[in-house]
Amino acid sequence: MSNRLxxxxxxxxxxxxDATVGVVDDTATIIACSDLTKVGTTNEFVSLDLSxxxxxxxxxxxxxxxxxSHAKPEYxxxxxxxxxxxxxxxxxxAISLFNIKQYYDEKYDRNNFIKxxxxxxxxxxxxxxxxxxxxxxxxxxxxxLLIRIVSANDVSAYDVIQNLFPDKNKDFVFTISESDIVLVKEIKGAVDTKDLEKLARSIADxxxxxxxxxxxxxIGTIVTGVKDLSRSFKEAQMALEVGKVFDTDKAIVSYENLGIARLIYHLPTTLCETFLHEVFKRGSI
Known part of the structure:
Protein backbone atom coordinates (compact mmCIF):
# COMPACT_ATOMS: atom_id res chain seq x y z
CA MET A 1 0.00 0.00 0.00
CA SER A 2 2.90 2.38 0.73
CA ASN A 3 4.20 1.79 -2.79
CA ARG A 4 0.92 3.01 -4.33
CA LEU A 5 0.81 6.03 -2.03
CA ASP A 18 12.36 18.76 -13.83
CA ALA A 19 14.38 15.72 -12.73
CA THR A 20 13.95 12.04 -11.99
CA VAL A 21 12.55 11.51 -8.48
CA GLY A 22 11.60 8.37 -6.58
CA VAL A 23 11.62 6.33 -3.38
CA VAL A 24 13.72 3.35 -2.24
CA ASP A 25 12.89 1.04 0.67
CA ASP A 26 15.29 -0.29 3.32
CA THR A 27 16.60 -2.93 0.89
CA ALA A 28 17.41 -0.14 -1.60
CA THR A 29 14.76 -1.37 -4.03
CA ILE A 30 13.08 1.44 -5.96
CA ILE A 31 9.38 1.20 -5.06
CA ALA A 32 8.23 4.42 -6.75
CA CYS A 33 9.77 6.56 -9.46
CA SER A 34 8.86 9.18 -12.03
CA ASP A 35 10.74 6.96 -14.49
CA LEU A 36 8.68 3.74 -14.35
CA THR A 37 11.46 1.70 -15.95
CA LYS A 38 13.51 2.08 -12.77
CA VAL A 39 10.84 0.62 -10.44
CA GLY A 40 12.05 -2.71 -9.03
CA THR A 41 15.77 -2.09 -9.53
CA THR A 42 18.18 -1.99 -6.57
CA ASN A 43 21.41 -0.36 -5.43
CA GLU A 44 23.24 -2.17 -2.64
CA PHE A 45 25.43 0.85 -1.82
CA VAL A 46 22.35 2.89 -0.98
CA SER A 47 21.19 0.09 1.34
CA LEU A 48 24.40 0.38 3.35
CA ASP A 49 23.91 4.12 3.78
CA LEU A 50 20.26 3.74 4.82
CA SER A 51 21.26 1.51 7.72
CA SER A 69 8.93 6.49 11.75
CA HIS A 70 11.50 4.16 13.37
CA ALA A 71 15.05 4.62 14.63
CA LYS A 72 16.33 3.00 11.43
CA PRO A 73 15.06 4.74 8.25
CA GLU A 74 12.55 2.66 6.32
CA TYR A 75 12.69 4.63 3.08
CA ALA A 94 10.69 13.28 2.41
CA ILE A 95 8.53 15.42 4.69
CA SER A 96 5.51 15.08 2.39
CA LEU A 97 5.83 11.31 1.98
CA PHE A 98 6.40 10.73 5.69
CA ASN A 99 3.30 12.73 6.64
CA ILE A 100 1.05 11.13 4.02
CA LYS A 101 2.11 7.64 5.11
CA GLN A 102 1.58 8.47 8.79
CA TYR A 103 -1.86 9.89 8.04
CA TYR A 104 -2.80 6.85 5.99
CA ASP A 105 -1.57 4.43 8.68
CA GLU A 106 -3.55 6.22 11.37
CA LYS A 107 -6.70 6.48 9.27
CA TYR A 108 -6.77 3.03 7.72
CA ASP A 109 -4.89 0.78 10.14
CA ARG A 110 -7.51 -1.70 11.35
CA ASN A 111 -5.29 -3.00 14.13
CA ASN A 112 -4.91 0.51 15.54
CA PHE A 113 -8.68 1.00 15.28
CA ILE A 114 -9.41 -2.21 17.21
CA LYS A 115 -6.85 -1.29 19.85
CA LEU A 145 -8.06 -12.77 25.29
CA LEU A 146 -5.61 -10.99 27.58
CA ILE A 147 -2.24 -12.76 27.64
CA ARG A 148 -0.06 -11.75 30.58
CA ILE A 149 3.62 -12.70 30.56
CA VAL A 150 4.69 -14.17 33.90
CA SER A 151 8.24 -15.14 32.96
CA ALA A 152 10.06 -14.88 29.65
CA ASN A 153 13.38 -15.13 27.86
CA ASP A 154 14.69 -13.13 24.90
CA VAL A 155 11.99 -14.41 22.53
CA SER A 156 9.23 -11.90 21.76
CA ALA A 157 5.91 -13.40 22.87
CA TYR A 158 4.16 -10.75 20.80
CA ASP A 159 5.85 -11.97 17.60
CA VAL A 160 5.03 -15.59 18.44
CA ILE A 161 1.34 -14.82 18.97
CA GLN A 162 1.22 -12.78 15.77
CA ASN A 163 2.60 -15.77 13.89
CA LEU A 164 -0.01 -18.04 15.48
CA PHE A 165 -2.78 -15.77 14.15
CA PRO A 166 -1.48 -14.45 10.80
CA ASP A 167 -4.81 -13.34 9.29
CA LYS A 168 -4.64 -9.59 9.93
CA ASN A 169 -8.15 -9.06 8.56
CA LYS A 170 -9.81 -11.31 11.15
CA ASP A 171 -7.55 -11.60 14.21
CA PHE A 172 -5.83 -8.65 15.86
CA VAL A 173 -2.83 -8.75 18.19
CA PHE A 174 -1.37 -5.75 20.01
CA THR A 175 0.47 -4.89 23.22
CA ILE A 176 -0.84 -2.61 25.96
CA SER A 177 2.16 -2.90 28.31
CA GLU A 178 5.48 -4.71 28.60
CA SER A 179 3.73 -7.77 30.03
CA ASP A 180 0.21 -7.66 28.54
CA ILE A 181 -0.72 -8.73 25.01
CA VAL A 182 -4.27 -8.57 23.67
CA LEU A 183 -5.71 -10.99 21.11
CA VAL A 184 -9.05 -10.11 19.50
CA LYS A 185 -10.18 -13.37 17.90
CA GLU A 186 -12.97 -13.70 15.35
CA ILE A 187 -15.38 -16.49 16.23
CA LYS A 188 -17.28 -18.59 13.70
CA GLY A 189 -20.01 -21.13 14.36
CA ALA A 190 -20.95 -22.55 17.75
CA VAL A 191 -18.10 -21.98 20.18
CA ASP A 192 -18.39 -22.35 23.94
CA THR A 193 -16.17 -21.57 26.92
CA LYS A 194 -14.37 -24.92 26.72
CA ASP A 195 -13.34 -24.24 23.12
CA LEU A 196 -11.95 -20.83 24.10
CA GLU A 197 -10.06 -22.37 27.01
CA LYS A 198 -8.54 -24.93 24.61
CA LEU A 199 -7.44 -22.07 22.36
CA ALA A 200 -5.90 -20.22 25.30
CA ARG A 201 -4.22 -23.40 26.49
CA SER A 202 -2.68 -23.97 23.05
CA ILE A 203 -1.22 -20.44 23.13
CA ALA A 204 0.18 -20.94 26.62
CA ASP A 205 1.58 -24.39 25.78
CA ILE A 219 -10.80 -14.83 28.53
CA GLY A 220 -13.71 -12.42 28.09
CA THR A 221 -17.15 -13.35 26.81
CA ILE A 222 -17.99 -13.62 23.12
CA VAL A 223 -19.55 -10.40 21.84
CA THR A 224 -21.30 -9.54 18.59
CA GLY A 225 -20.59 -6.01 17.49
CA VAL A 226 -17.35 -4.09 17.64
CA LYS A 227 -18.77 -1.69 20.25
CA ASP A 228 -18.78 -4.42 22.90
CA LEU A 229 -15.12 -5.40 22.48
CA SER A 230 -14.15 -3.08 25.32
CA ARG A 231 -16.52 -5.01 27.61
CA SER A 232 -14.98 -8.34 26.61
CA PHE A 233 -11.54 -6.86 27.31
CA LYS A 234 -12.56 -5.64 30.77
CA GLU A 235 -13.95 -9.13 31.47
CA ALA A 236 -10.63 -10.70 30.45
CA GLN A 237 -8.86 -8.26 32.76
CA MET A 238 -11.17 -9.17 35.62
CA ALA A 239 -10.67 -12.87 34.96
CA LEU A 240 -6.93 -12.45 35.49
CA GLU A 241 -7.35 -10.24 38.56
CA VAL A 242 -9.87 -12.55 40.23
CA GLY A 243 -7.80 -15.56 39.21
CA LYS A 244 -4.82 -14.15 41.13
CA VAL A 245 -6.91 -14.25 44.29
CA PHE A 246 -9.19 -17.29 43.95
CA ASP A 247 -7.52 -19.54 41.33
CA THR A 248 -3.81 -19.05 41.88
CA ASP A 249 -2.99 -22.45 40.38
CA LYS A 250 -4.78 -21.76 37.07
CA ALA A 251 -3.01 -20.26 34.05
CA ILE A 252 -6.23 -20.06 32.02
CA VAL A 253 -9.13 -18.16 33.59
CA SER A 254 -12.45 -17.52 31.86
CA TYR A 255 -14.78 -14.75 32.96
CA GLU A 256 -17.80 -17.03 32.54
CA ASN A 257 -16.36 -19.55 35.01
CA LEU A 258 -15.57 -17.12 37.82
CA GLY A 259 -18.85 -17.89 39.59
CA ILE A 260 -19.31 -16.41 43.05
CA ALA A 261 -15.69 -15.24 43.09
CA ARG A 262 -16.71 -12.52 40.63
CA LEU A 263 -19.33 -11.23 43.08
CA ILE A 264 -16.98 -11.38 46.07
CA TYR A 265 -14.32 -9.48 44.11
CA HIS A 266 -16.79 -6.62 43.59
CA LEU A 267 -17.73 -6.30 47.26
CA PRO A 268 -16.53 -3.08 48.91
CA THR A 269 -13.54 -3.53 51.21
CA THR A 270 -15.40 -2.04 54.17
CA LEU A 271 -18.24 -4.56 53.76
CA CYS A 272 -15.78 -7.46 53.70
CA GLU A 273 -14.06 -6.18 56.84
CA THR A 274 -17.41 -5.83 58.63
CA PHE A 275 -18.41 -9.36 57.61
CA LEU A 276 -15.13 -10.86 58.82
CA HIS A 277 -15.33 -8.92 62.08
CA GLU A 278 -18.85 -10.19 62.77
CA VAL A 279 -17.96 -13.82 61.88
CA PHE A 280 -14.88 -13.95 64.07
CA LYS A 281 -16.63 -12.14 66.93
CA ARG A 282 -19.39 -14.76 66.90
CA GLY A 283 -16.86 -17.55 66.74
CA SER A 284 -15.14 -16.31 69.88
CA ILE A 285 -18.33 -16.39 71.98
Missing part, protein backbone atom coordinates in the same frame (compact mmCIF):
# COMPACT_ATOMS: atom_id res chain seq x y z
CA UNK A 6 4.37 7.01 -2.88
CA UNK A 7 3.94 6.37 -6.61
CA UNK A 8 0.85 8.58 -6.68
CA UNK A 9 2.67 11.53 -5.13
CA UNK A 10 5.82 11.02 -7.20
CA UNK A 11 3.71 10.92 -10.36
CA UNK A 12 2.11 14.26 -9.43
CA UNK A 13 5.56 15.76 -8.81
CA UNK A 14 6.92 14.58 -12.15
CA UNK A 15 5.93 17.70 -14.07
CA UNK A 16 6.79 20.11 -11.24
CA UNK A 17 10.33 18.84 -10.64
CA UNK A 52 23.45 4.18 9.29
CA UNK A 53 22.19 7.69 8.58
CA UNK A 54 19.17 9.98 8.58
CA UNK A 55 20.90 12.86 6.79
CA UNK A 56 21.08 13.64 3.10
CA UNK A 57 23.75 11.82 1.11
CA UNK A 58 24.76 11.65 -2.54
CA UNK A 59 25.35 8.53 -4.65
CA UNK A 60 25.91 8.18 -8.40
CA UNK A 61 24.54 11.59 -9.32
CA UNK A 62 21.45 11.38 -7.08
CA UNK A 63 20.66 13.10 -3.77
CA UNK A 64 19.02 10.84 -1.14
CA UNK A 65 17.07 11.81 1.96
CA UNK A 66 16.15 8.91 4.32
CA UNK A 67 12.86 9.04 6.27
CA UNK A 68 10.62 6.82 8.38
CA UNK A 76 14.67 7.28 1.23
CA UNK A 77 13.63 9.84 -1.36
CA UNK A 78 16.03 10.36 -4.25
CA UNK A 79 16.24 13.30 -6.63
CA UNK A 80 18.43 13.46 -9.72
CA UNK A 81 21.20 16.03 -9.15
CA UNK A 82 23.84 16.89 -6.56
CA UNK A 83 23.22 20.59 -5.96
CA UNK A 84 21.30 22.56 -3.33
CA UNK A 85 18.13 22.46 -5.41
CA UNK A 86 18.15 18.65 -5.47
CA UNK A 87 18.72 18.61 -1.70
CA UNK A 88 15.81 21.02 -1.17
CA UNK A 89 13.47 18.91 -3.30
CA UNK A 90 14.59 15.75 -1.47
CA UNK A 91 13.84 17.31 1.92
CA UNK A 92 10.41 18.55 0.82
CA UNK A 93 9.48 15.17 -0.67
CA UNK A 116 -8.50 2.09 20.39
CA UNK A 117 -11.96 0.48 20.60
CA UNK A 118 -10.78 -2.10 23.13
CA UNK A 119 -9.14 0.57 25.28
CA UNK A 120 -12.19 2.88 25.07
CA UNK A 121 -10.26 5.53 23.14
CA UNK A 122 -13.00 5.95 20.50
CA UNK A 123 -16.30 7.67 21.15
CA UNK A 124 -19.24 5.23 20.79
CA UNK A 125 -20.78 7.37 18.07
CA UNK A 126 -17.55 7.30 16.04
CA UNK A 127 -17.06 3.53 16.11
CA UNK A 128 -19.63 2.70 13.43
CA UNK A 129 -18.44 5.55 11.19
CA UNK A 130 -14.80 4.49 11.52
CA UNK A 131 -15.65 0.84 10.92
CA UNK A 132 -17.45 1.82 7.73
CA UNK A 133 -14.43 3.85 6.56
CA UNK A 134 -12.19 0.82 7.09
CA UNK A 135 -14.68 -1.55 5.40
CA UNK A 136 -14.62 -3.42 8.70
CA UNK A 137 -17.28 -6.03 9.44
CA UNK A 138 -18.58 -4.70 12.73
CA UNK A 139 -21.19 -7.38 13.40
CA UNK A 140 -18.97 -10.49 13.49
CA UNK A 141 -18.70 -12.38 16.79
CA UNK A 142 -15.37 -11.86 18.51
CA UNK A 143 -13.75 -12.50 21.86
CA UNK A 144 -10.89 -10.79 23.68
CA UNK A 206 3.25 -23.15 22.59
CA UNK A 207 4.94 -20.29 24.42
CA UNK A 208 5.96 -22.56 27.28
CA UNK A 209 7.19 -25.65 25.43
CA UNK A 210 8.86 -24.00 22.44
CA UNK A 211 9.97 -20.62 23.76
CA UNK A 212 10.18 -21.12 27.56
CA UNK A 213 7.78 -18.25 28.21
CA UNK A 214 5.12 -18.68 30.89
CA UNK A 215 1.86 -16.78 30.56
CA UNK A 216 -1.55 -16.49 32.16
CA UNK A 217 -4.55 -15.95 29.89
CA UNK A 218 -7.80 -14.19 30.78
Missing amino acids: FQGLVHQMRDTI DVHDIFIRDGYTYKPFG AVFVEGMDDTAAKYANIL NVVLDNVLPGDIVIKARELHFNAEVSRVV TLSSEFYTRVNVG
